[in-house]
Amino acid sequence: MTTSDAEITPELVAEHGLKPDEYQRLLEIMGRTPSLTELGIFSVMWSEHCSYKSSRFWLKTLPTSGKQVIQGPGENAGIVDLGDGDCAVFKMESHNHPSYIEPYQGAATGVGGIMRDVFTMGARPIANLNALRFGDPSHPKTRHLLRGVVGGIGGYGNCVGVPTVGGETNFDAAYNNNILVNAMCIGLAKSDKVFYSAAKGVGLPVVYVGSKTGRDGIHGATMASAEFDDQSDEKRPTVQVGDPFTEKLLIEACLELMALDAIIAIQDMGAAGLTSSTAEMADRGGVGIKLNLDHVPQRETGMTAYEMLLSESQERMLMVLKPEARETAEAIFHKWNLNFAIIGQTTDTGRMIVTHKGQVKADIPVASLADQAPLYERPWTAQKPPKRILAEWVPAAPEGNLAALQTIMSHPQACSRRWIWEQYDHMVMGDTIGRPGGDAAVVRIHGTQKAIAACTDVTPRYVLADPEMGTRQAVAETWRNLSAVGADPLAITDNLNYGNPERPEIMGQFVGSIKGMADACTSLDYPIVAGNVSLYNETNGQGIPPTPAIGGVGLIPDSTRTATIALKHDGELLVAIGREEGHLGQSLYQQIICGNLEGAPPPVDLGDEKKAGDLVRAMIREGWVNTVHDISDGGLLTAIAEMALAGKIGVEIFSYEGKLPPHAIWFGEDQGRYIVACGPDRADAIIERAKLQGLPARIVGKSGGAALRLAGEADLELATLAKAHEGWMPTYMASI
Amino acid sequence: MRSSVIVFPGSNCDRDVKVALETITGHPVDMVWHQETELPATDLIVLPGGFSYGDYLRCGAMAAHSPVMRAIVVKARAGTPVLGICNGFQMLCETGLLPGVLMRNRSLNYICRDTWLRVERPTTLFTSTYAKGDVVSVPIAHHDGNYFTDIETLDQLEADDRVVFRYVDKQGQATDISNPNGSQRNIAGICDPTGRILGMMPHPERLIEPILGGTDGRPLFESITQNLAA
Numbered sequence: 001m002t003t004s005d006a007e008i009t010p011e012l013v014a015e016h017g018l019k020p021d022e023y024q025r026l027l028e029i030m031g032r033t034p035s036l037t038e039l040g041i042f043s044v045m046w047s048e049h050c051s052y053k054s055s056r057f058w059l060k061t062l063p064t065s066g067k068q069v070i071q072g073p074g075e076n077a078g079i080v081d082l083g084d085g086d087c088a089v090f091k092m093e094s095h096n097h098p099s100y101i102e103p104y105q106g107a108a109t110g111v112g113g114i115m116r117d118v119f120t121m122g123a124r125p126i127a128n129l130n131a132l133r134f135g136d137p138s139h140p141k142t143r144h145l146l147r148g149v150v151g152g153i154g155g156y157g158n159c160v161g162v163p164t165v166g167g168e169t170n171f172d173a174a175y176n177n178n179i180l181v182n183a184m185c186i187g188l189a190k191s192d193k194v195f196y197s198a199a200k201g202v203g204l205p206v207v208y209v210g211s212k213t214g215r216d217g218i219h220g221a222t223m224a225s226a227e228f229d230d231q232s233d234e235k236r237p238t239v240q241v242g243d244p245f246t247e248k249l250l251i252e253a254c255l256e257l258m259a260l261d262a263i264i265a266i267q268d269m270g271a272a273g274l275t276s277s278t279a280e281m282a283d284r285g286g287v288g289i290k291l292n293l294d295h296v297p298q299r300e301t302g303m304t305a306y307e308m309l310l311s312e313s314q315e316r317m318l319m320v321l322k323p324e325a326r327e328t329a330e331a332i333f334h335k336w337n338l339n340f341a342i343i344g345q346t347t348d349t350g351r352m353i354v355t356h357k358g359q360v361k362a363d364i365p366v367a368s369l370a371d372q373a374p375l376y377e378r379p380w381t382a383q384k385p386p387k388r389i390l391a392e393w394v395p396a397a398p399e400g401n402l403a404a405l406q407t408i409m410s411h412p413q414a415c416s417r418r419w420i421w422e423q424y425d426h427m428v429m430g431d432t433i434g435r436p437g438g439d440a441a442v443v444r445i446h447g448t449q450k451a452i453a454a455c456t457d458v459t460p461r462y463v464l465a466d467p468e469m470g471t472r473q474a475v476a477e478t479w480r481n482l483s484a485v486g487a488d489p490l491a492i493t494d495n496l497n498y499g500n501p502e503r504p505e506i507m508g509q510f511v512g513s514i515k516g517m518a519d520a521c522t523s524l525d526y527p528i529v530a531g532n533v534s535l536y537n538e539t540n541g542q543g544i545p546p547t548p549a550i551g552g553v554g555l556i557p558d559s560t561r562t563a564t565i566a567l568k569h570d571g572e573l574l575v576a577i578g579r580e581e582g583h584l585g586q587s588l589y590q591q592i593i594c595g596n597l598e599g600a601p602p603p604v605d606l607g608d609e610k611k612a613g614d615l616v617r618a619m620i621r622e623g624w625v626n627t628v629h630d631i632s633d634g635g636l637l638t639a640i641a642e643m644a645l646a647g648k649i650g651v652e653i654f655s656y657e658g659k660l661p662p663h664a665i666w667f668g669e670d671q672g673r674y675i676v677a678c679g680p681d682r683a684d685a686i687i688e689r690a691k692l693q694g695l696p697a698r699i700v701g702k703s704g705g706a707a708l709r710l711a712g713e714a715d716l717e718l719a720t721l722a723k724a725h726e727g728w729m730p731t732y733m734a735s736i
Numbered sequence: 737m738r739s740s741v742i743v744f745p746g747s748n749c750d751r752d753v754k755v756a757l758e759t760i761t762g763h764p765v766d767m768v769w770h771q772e773t774e775l776p777a778t779d780l781i782v783l784p785g786g787f788s789y790g791d792y793l794r795c796g797a798m799a800a801h802s803p804v805m806r807a808i809v810v811k812a813r814a815g816t817p818v819l820g821i822c823n824g825f826q827m828l829c830e831t832g833l834l835p836g837v838l839m840r841n842r843s844l845n846y847i848c849r850d851t852w853l854r855v856e857r858p859t860t861l862f863t864s865t866y867a868k869g870d871v872v873s874v875p876i877a878h879h880d881g882n883y884f885t886d887i888e889t890l891d892q893l894e895a896d897d898r899v900v901f902r903y904v905d906k907q908g909q910a911t912d913i914s915n916p917n918g919s920q921r922n923i924a925g926i927c928d929p930t931g932r933i934l935g936m937m938p939h940p941e942r943l944i945e946p947i948l949g950g951t952d953g954r955p956l957f958e959s960i961t962q963n964l965a966a
Binding site for chain 1: 745749752756787847848875877879941942947948
């Protein structure tokens with residue numbers, strides 16, 4: 001039956017990334033030697049990237065349900081309820097490996113891919129975010145990678161016309177050879193108009209729409225599941241090329257068709273292209289699919305079945321249509337100048353059968369590509385949690401606290417990201433009410449008073465020191481950032497980036513992260529509804545720090561009741577809410593001022609976290625405050641400085657009279673804290689409300705003037721600080 | 737009054753400008769597909785921002801040759817007001833309805849930020865509710881907004897009072913630092929000799945509500961209402 005177009009040798013199997021025992025399993029499933037095409041299909045579907053074979057066991061332990069959840073993990077994206085029949089569809093996904101090899105196209109296609117995951121479900125994308133990690137700024141490739149990635153994210157999102165409203169960026173030498181590009185998209189849909197990928201029904205047309213298929217990106221999923229070595233640049237041809245213009249047309253055409261009653265199932269062609277979209281749709285629908293590749297729109301001549309099935313050409317979708325809707329659907333796609341081709345049909349055989357030029361090229365039981373893919377419970381070792389560093393052990397700032405503040409705020413880790421987000425159109429669609437640079441982005445739900453808040457966060461140095469606590473912190477920080485703009489945090493998506501899971505210590509980081517995430521999600525009623533795992537982020541045996549990027553989404557019921565970080569008036573009092581313990585271990589102060597990083601990361605008390613967030617959110621809703629900032633990287637002084645810079649109003653910072661060393665108070669990164677600004681007559685009442693929740697609160701300063709002032713130190717003029725804070729990145733990018 | 741917003745494949749500010757027109761003028765807006773060869777009866781034609789035809793070849797170049805553009809040029813020459821914002825300004829230059837070109841920003845980067853504009857000419861139907869010399873905040877979002885033309889044309893534009901908006905600092909000074917994209921003479925928007933065709937890179941439709949960060953874009957639409965809805 002199948003023509004074996006090449007002899008299947010152990011070398012060929014190994015080149016396809018299949019381990020000997022996995023190949024054995026393949027032979028048992030097939031009952032015969034596979035054709036090359038079949039080997040290729042198994043290779044991508046059983047790759048780490050597509051099968052989650054190292055992570056599935058642990059991912060199942062995460063909390064994924066809640067009354068707000070409409071769709072949890074397992075679909076193209078997660079869905080949460082926004083009330084009034086609206087829902088938010090969102091997910092985050094990595095494009096790490098391709099972005100290192102070809103930063104512009106790698107990042108651009110990452111954005112394109114995640115948007116397709118969202119509009120596939122019937123949602124109009126309304127906001128993009130990202131989480132980026134680069135190597136040390138002094139590394140020769142960092143500038144090129146930063147420029148390319150930012151250019152690619154902007155180039156794609158700007159053209160499609162979806163605002164890129166938020167994100168985060170870190171630099172660390174541990175990412176020198178493995179940058180991380182995690183893209184998140186949020187879409188808006190009607191809860192009764194959501195589309196899924198389950199191809200239910202037999203004898204229905206399977207339709208291909210979008211761009212033509214070329215030879216680009218073949219084996220991208222396999223590349224994303226392997227470590228890099230010095231020859232990785234040679235993999236450039238496997239990076240796909242994006243066409244945001246076609247994506248824009250595809251969005252409009254799909255949404256136009258979705259408004260009609262025509263689609264049974266729809267799925268984008270992402271990693272492993274036609275193969276995975278076919279297998280996933282068939283598997284979820286419990287059917288088989290017969291494909292005839294002769295009908296696939298092709299960009300190049302002479303493509304083989306193997307190439308067409310494994311191509312990762314962008315901007316393509318697969319749909320199962322109601323037969324009577326064919327003409328209407330075809331007319332819509334032709335109006336938008338997009339390809340539309342019926343390339344197969346659903347069957348009751350439970351098999352994926354692919355023919356090309358009259359020959360059967362693959363005949364595989366669908367379930368073997370999905371549920372029956374290998375599953376590993378990999379050995380892992382937990383790392384010993386490091387000891388807490390006492391504030392007294394960390395030296396005071398040699399040049400004074402305000403000088404240390406300026407050093408921190410002009411350091412690559414904490415300087416302004418304006419150079420990045422000004423290259424993203426963050427206002428298109430006319431509903432961005434919380435722009436980049438705040439705690440969370442806020443995007444109004446078009447035509448309503450409601451708004452969505454969103455942010456991405458993780459502090460890899462915390463996670464490296466203690467994966468469980470560090471990941472708990474990452475979840476809590478997104479929750480806090482959403483609360484700081486007055487949103488009800490609803491749910492998260494994650495992007496779990498780690499090294500080689502076959503090493504027990506790396507697997508231990510992963511397991512620790514899962515536990516920390518589960519704790520935080522459960523305590524905060526903040527389930528995880530979608531996510532992505534990126535493993536093998538290693539080069540020459542050197543892994544990245546564990547980086548579980550968390551994307552949080554929240555709802556603001558009344559967009560006139562929100563808060564920003566910018567100080568708004570002279571003469572307001574700044575009240576800090578939350579427990580101050582002067583925790584300097586793993587702090588930016590330790591890293592930048594003391595030149596080392598050690599000890600435990602700051603602990604997160606999820607009970608206090610919840611109380612503080614609920615209090616701040618209530619005060620925003622009641623109109624008590626509209627200036628709020630969470631205290632995170634760089635501690636209290638950095639938070640105050642950010643509020644002052646954003647509002648262009650100075651602050652007289654009140655001296656600290658307690659037992660802890662002052663520098664630990666100014667720069668400690670104790671968790672679960674916020675600063676709010678209020679009129680002088682309201683401060684006592686706020687402190688009283690905090691006390692009722694068992695939370696300490698105190699007045700830390702008063703707004704006014706054009707400088708930051710701290711008793712016993714020279715004033716730090718805002719103009720000077722702004723120049724230092726804003727200056728680093730443009731200067732760095734302009735230098736050769 | 738009726739407005740027509742032209743929708744090209746790749747337009748992405750079409751909805752934004754429709755919302756601004758509807759909410760501020762209070763009059764209906766027709767969305768006109770690029771393959772139409774005739775326009776509905778209209779008092780105003782708007783070429784919206786975005787990436788028409790992907791901005792492949794050159795920004796606005798393919799839109800300038802689209803079927804609907806022939807009808808627009810005819811109407812414009814006959815006096816129907818035309819507003820081109822961002823990609824729409826680029827199209828107006830490509831059709832020759834306005835002189836000059838929009839080159840790549842001098843930083844070579846895409847830039848999205850609020851800019852200060854000085855209203856140079858309040859005597860067009862788009863700017864009559866501004867006062868001369870008003871300094872207003874309107875955002876830009878483009879990769880190719882660096883206005884260029886030859887010196888003679890520039891001098892002519894100035895002599896004819898056809899520079900409508902200029903990039904300035906908050907104090908209203910047209911400095912090099914306040915010029916976000918390298919445009920000659922800080923030009924942000926120009927009009928044709930009749931003052932009925934306006935092309936501008938900044939997006940007035942993006943700042944029409946306090947919650948969006950400002951309302952300095954509103955007067956442009958209020959001027960349109962005042963002059964075309966009477």
